Amino acid sequence: MRHMSIGDLSRLTGVKPTTIRWYEAEGWLPPPARTEGGHRSYGEAHLRRLGFIRHSRELGFSMADIRALLDLADRPRDDCSAAHAIATAQIVEIDARLRRLQALRSELERMTQGCEGGHVGECRIIETLADFAHGHCADPAHG
Amino acid sequence: MRHMSIGDLSRLTGVKPTTIRWYEAEGWLPPPARTEGGHRSYGEAHLRRLGFIRHSRELGFSMADIRALLDLADRPRDDCSAAHAIATAQIVEIDARLRRLQALRSELERMTQGCEGGHVGECRIIETLADFAHGHCADPAHG
DNA sequence: GATAGGACTTCCAGCCACTGGAGGTGCAAG
DNA sequence: CTTGCACCTCCAGTGGCTGGAAGTCCTATC
Numbered sequence: 001m002r003h004m005s006i007g008d009l010s011r012l013t014g015v016k017p018t019t020i021r022w023y024e025a026e027g028w029l030p031p032p033a034r035t036e037g038g039h040r041s042y043g044e045a046h047l048r049r050l051g052f053i054r055h056s057r058e059l060g061f062s063m064a065d066i067r068a069l070l071d072l073a074d075r076p077r078d079d080c081s082a083a084h085a086i087a088t089a090q091i092v093e094i095d096a097r098l099r100r101l102q103a104l105r106s107e108l109e110r111m112t113q114g115c116e117g118g119h120v121g122e123c124r125i126i127e128t129l130a131d132f133a134h135g136h137c138a139d140p141a142h143g
Numbered sequence: 144m145r146h147m148s149i150g151d152l153s154r155l156t157g158v159k160p161t162t163i164r165w166y167e168a169e170g171w172l173p174p175p176a177r178t179e180g181g182h183r184s185y186g187e188a189h190l191r192r193l194g195f196i197r198h199s200r201e202l203g204f205s206m207a208d209i210r211a212l213l214d215l216a217d218r219p220r221d222d223c224s225a226a227h228a229i230a231t232a233q234i235v236e237i238d239a240r241l242r243r244l245q246a247l248r249s250e251l252e253r254m255t256q257g258c259e260g261g262h263v264g265e266c267r268i269i270e271t272l273a274d275f276a277h278g279h280c281a282d283p284a285h286g
Numbered sequence: 287g288a289t290a291g292g293a294c295t296t297c298c299a300g301c302c303a304c305t306g307g308a309g310g311t312g313c314a315a316g
Numbered sequence: 317c318t319t320g321c322a323c324c325t326c327c328a329g330t331g332g333c334t335g336g337a338a339g340t341c342c343t344a345t346c
Contacts, residue, residue: 076264121219
């Protein structure tokens with residue numbers, strides 16, 4: 001597959017054509033060649049770069065991180081400690097999100113288990129949500 | 144505290160004044176009374192409703208969910224099974240996000256541990272990110 | 287009563303990373 | 317040659333806020 005349409009590239013990478021065009025407009029992908037009729041025509045280099053971007057996004061990196069990682073990938077002689085730092089920071093952030101989600105999960109669980117059906121007036125779920133003081137103090141900024 | 148300024152309400156709930164004004168503009172909070180000079184003046188009902196919204200947001204509910212929960216809270220004679228369903232769906236979604244984050248975390252961990260420093264050319268992190276096939280098949284849509 | 291300066295007001299643009307629709311053109315299969 | 321999908325560009329919208337500009341009000345101090 002020497003030359004690919006945007007649809008081909010989309011199927012190969014799982015990135016939607018609209019998103020691919022957006023990556024190009026924003027400078028994440030270089031503008032590809034065009035057919036006589038004006039359709040985009042991609043090569044292997046585009047496939048690799050788009051794959052890199054997609055995989056990085058799947059791992060939760062921001063576009064700013066990806067910019068840095070792509071820059072690194074383009075300079076293979078550089079030291080890779082910067083890549084290490086970016087990846088490690090990402091792990092730290094994911095750990096924080098995991099902890100937060102786990103805390104949310106257990107509060108939700110407590111909430112639903114407290115509710116034994118019946119009318120909204122006695123529903124523990126609604127009660128818990130309305131318990132503003134609790135919500136306020138559960139704020140990570142408070143502990 | 145019979146009547147509160149937007150700043151008082153903000154301090155009590157931890158919601159920024161700009162956000163409170165936005166909630167009002169979007170219909171999540173009813174427009175409060177005004178002082179002669181045009182400043183917003185809130186009562187207990189506003190405090191309760193804003194607390195409910197904030198606590199729900201902290202638990203990860205979307206504004207659409209919150210709309211439904213607020214509607215329920217306003218009709219205490221109704222059956223609360225709808226609240227139960229919304230909360231349960233939220234737990235299911237959080238579980239999915241937890242699994243996904245855990246998978247990401249372990250891939251990131253493998254990635255960084257594979258890297259032993261040195262040049263970007265041999266960096267496992269960059270290599271892994273560039274490994275588009277891997278990324279593609281890790282897509283939840285594919286398994 | 288004057289004044290300083292913070293809290294408040296409105297309006298509007300921007301954030302991130304896309305997504306989707308409208309309205310039109312290219313291209314490949316049958 | 318026709319059908320009909322894929323592609324093109326342009327632009328507006330998503331969610332849930334956030335921040336800036338430019339101006340007004342309120343309160344504490346002198």
